[in-house]
Amino acid sequence: MENDITKNTVTPAAERMRRYRRRRESGQQCITLTLHKYQVWGLVACGFLDKDQRQNREAIADALRAYLSDAMPRIE
Numbered sequence: 001m002e003n004d005i006t007k008n009t010v011t012p013a014a015e016r017m018r019r020y021r022r023r024r025e026s027g028q029q030c031i032t033l034t035l036h037k038y039q040v041w042g043l044v045a046c047g048f049l050d051k052d053q054r055q056n057r058e059a060i061a062d063a064l065r066a067y068l069s070d071a072m073p074r075i076e
Contacts, residue, residue: 035060043067 043049049063
């Protein structure tokens, strides 16, 4: 009898590699970025982030992506 547990198990390392390859194929990069409080408040002041979402990391990342998309010309 086969061991069903190991048959379809994907390791965390394999999943990270899949995400990395998907990002690379789509022209994206993943970075770690440290922001100061005044930079987060700047995103609020510019209208990219809701004041109540200042502690939400995903909301801050979305706001920063929107800010960069708005501020930079798209060059392909």
